[in-house]
Amino acid sequence: MITFGTAGLRAPVGPGDDHMNVPTVTRTSAGVAAWLSRQESCGDSPAVAVGYDSRYGSHSMARAAAETFAGAGCRVTLIARPAPTPTLTWLVRDRGFDAGVQITASHNPKGDNGYKLYLTGGSQLVSPADREIEELIGAQPAAPQIHRSTDVHLDLGAYDGYVGAVAGLATSGDGHVLAARRALRVLYTPLHGVGGTALEQALREAGFQEPSCVAAQRWPDPEFPTVEFPNPEEPGTCDLLLEQAAGAAPEDRPDLLIALDPDADRCMVGIPDPAAPHGYRMLRGDQTGPLLARRVVGQAVAAAADGAPAPVVATTVVSSSLLGRIAAAEGWDYRETLTGFKNLARAADGAPGELAFAYEEAIGTCPAPQIVADKDGIATALVTAAWAAELKARGRTLRDELADLDETYGAVRTAQVAVRFPTSAAASALVAQWARQAPADLFGGPTPEVTALDGTDATTDTADTADLAGGFRLRWTVGDLAHRVVVRPSGTEPKAKFYLQVAGTVGGADAAAVDAALAELTDTVRRLTA
Template sequence: MEWKNKAENWLQYKQLEADLLEQLNQIRTDEKALEEAFYKNLEFGTGGMRGEIGVGTNRMNTYTIRKASSGLASYIESKGEEAKARGVAIAYDSRHKSKEFALETAKTFASRGIKAFLFQELRPTPELSFAIRYLNAYSGVVITASHNPPEYNGYKVYGPDGAQLPPEAADIVINYIENIEDELVLEVQNEKELINQGLIQMVGDEIDRAYQEKLLTISENPQLSTKTDIKVVFTPLHGTANKPAREALKALGYKHVHVVAEQELPDPQFSTVKSPNPEEHAAFELAIRDGNHLGADILIATDPDADRLGIAVKNHEGEYVVLTGNQTGALLLDYILSQKEEKGTLPKNGIVFKTIVTSELGRKIASSFQIKTEDVLTGFKFIAEKIEQYQSSREYTFLFGYEESYGYLIGDFARDKDAIQATLLATEVCAYYQNMGITVYEGLMNIYKKYGYYLEGLRSLTLKGKEGAETIQAILTSFRNENLKKLGSFNIVAAEDYLTSKRETSKGTEDILLPKSNVLKYIFEDGSWICLRPSGTEPKVKFYFGVNGENMEETKQKLTELEQVFMDLVDQKLKLVSA
């Protein structure tokens, strides 16, 4: 069997790192564990790769890092000497082995004659995105597994515009990687020699200062910090946002920023939380404790690589509630547009970007300001791609981009979702409402009263292994083959298939002008919708729901009904395809 040959190859490799050799010896008699480590190569997708740290071709380790970096190096070499000279910016987060993997990445590029700009300490993902264009680098890499469990790490790749690689470029890189047969033969030169040759350059402070300067430009009303006295509880969840977020808040004049002590410092085990994910309400447990003690107006949490942000605010009963990504996005968007309109700085050709699974409330808000909203596929690289496109054509001026999964971008000096930016603006929104004499929660309720009540839901079906993947595909095929017209009391007026790029309505067929993707979406008569999307990183299919109504109670009932009737249909299909 091929995986046994791979395992034997690693066992015979005399230069194998000592810790990996020890792990390999521990599992060499455990056939199941050995197969799991070697039965495939760790997959490199359109956004990079992510996996458990350990020995084997299916794990994150020095050798799989070299393989990925070598494939990217070949891609850069294919672009010529100028691309090699412009080089690659490299950052890393607080996870196990992140620093070591970042150095290995830098040595791989430098050994191929490609300049490597390596951050001397951990940095947020959005700062890496900023650094690429600041340095005029040709590419970028950040070592992170975002909010995955502690045993994971990852490798995300960026292009010259500071955005994650688009599918076409990613496919070329993947091809180069897959053509490398043996990752063990990829050798690198000594770190000190590469630094002395100028091929590895350590960076940090200068880029920090430039990034901080740009962060301050997103404020619509810098004077609010002196007009209010808001109390903020902030937690970086053991990740990279601690220093840059606090520095920027201080520069804007916010004096009462309390950091959750147990979660302030980097900790690769994320020992105070089950999951270091601000989407999870449990991640706010210690922030809520401190918030209640201090009487905080807003609680803010960022994930380990600081590209996602969650907030919690007090409701009418005085209890902290964690807002959804859609609710936070609505608050930020309404604030940006209203303040720009008030100051006369709202461009007539402004545009907002959201994903196809993000709330329609954003479109309703933007429309009230005569601002266009454009949908993109799930993945922030598609928002970044549109920013670059319209910046070049000058057709539209970027104002805001967001996705329901807690990712926001305000200033396009970064081209990935930026939780540091969002931290500053969320704080300012809180100060704005306090200056008006109301809470953030009351501000959100006012948005609902003005634009309508919008609620969203998410369900998922996890089916592991090869059989599970086939079942997920069979369920989507079943939906494609069934010409759904009605779902309970909901009448379907449009069916969108992003794999065929077709939108079917009673008036006929329209083209969907987005990249192909294995996604289905149904739109109902009242504007409600459902979207089916297999996960790109996990063995699951996700079902997104969006509804709207005249009041909160009606909207909640509608969401419950739509979720129930649809999941019943999914269960029926699951039984049929599994029979």
């Protein structure tokens, strides 16, 4: 049986209990329905929404999930068309549903599909609910014995409702604002996923000119024929986007590049850069996140009433420390969580203020928690485009804003090395090996500080490495440059991930020195993991 990982299930499509298929989804949905029926907050007839993307089997699995929930006595809404994952999360929050399921494998390889589960408010599933649901799934009979009902409401308006809510983030009647937006040239790719129409519609409703797109990747295609892995972070995945931007006539060269992942909950931003190979470079999540936080939260603070609690901003233990620096300087309430938006969406729990912004290193950004309490690629693209248009009208660029972050808060640079394995167990074995003894070549002379990702102190020669095998941090300092390496297994793919950071201080080492130190650290990790 597939176990619940990050937000739900992911596995190859095929027959058997360890694959994604209609019987697996039927038994899983029956287990979820049984769990919902035990929750007092759900009443006698829990309300559940179901959505799906364009991967192989998504529609049939979504239909099976919806009919299984209906057969268990739930009030079920099925989104009527393939849609971005944020459509489902918005719907759960907007309609006050008790749960939502999206059939998608996000940016996984083409052979995979998945089952993302969201609870009240549109936040992802967390423990101990995942373990409780697993037990109930295991207690279900074979799929043919599970009652299904066709009493399912088909929702024709969820897609437009979500896009309208996102477009509302940037709606303006100011003629100068709209003129600036019409002058911004955007080039994007949905990477054969379901985000293209939603992005175009949101930009149009907010007053932008029609964006250009990478035609070969515009329409949903479960084969993902132009990319090996449909993940904007993977080397080579954005090549067609960059090549089209570089080949445009001078008067048509885009001001902003956007790459959505297939279910459009993640967004990678690209900007003009004369020093880059194509004249453009794609920004890492650790660049886009702090950059947008300064903009989005700064605007929210300016609009807040006097005496309002400090806004909460959040990122994860593997992300850049830059957001924490910005928050300390601006007086925001900074929170750091374990990886995943299931944790980030709850970062403000118990805080005086509300969550205003959250991001994770893996190009996942939540710029409007009041609309979607999860990462949202369409909203991220729209907020970025609105700011880029405003800057262009003032003779500035997002590149200028990145340089200002360095000058104001000190240069912080991050990189990631991902080592792919045939199985998740093999990836975890490498993490466990580093937990037992990190290679001395990594840090040279200084002895690193070692902590588990929950902050527990440890040492590299500790006898008990069980806590570290799930992920740990190494920290050491060389001169005035602080080095950090986080090692953990991926929660969604058979990968071991190494998150690298080198940070200078305000007025200390310049950005070039930080860049050089990070390049050296990256080369070392690649050599040690080859």
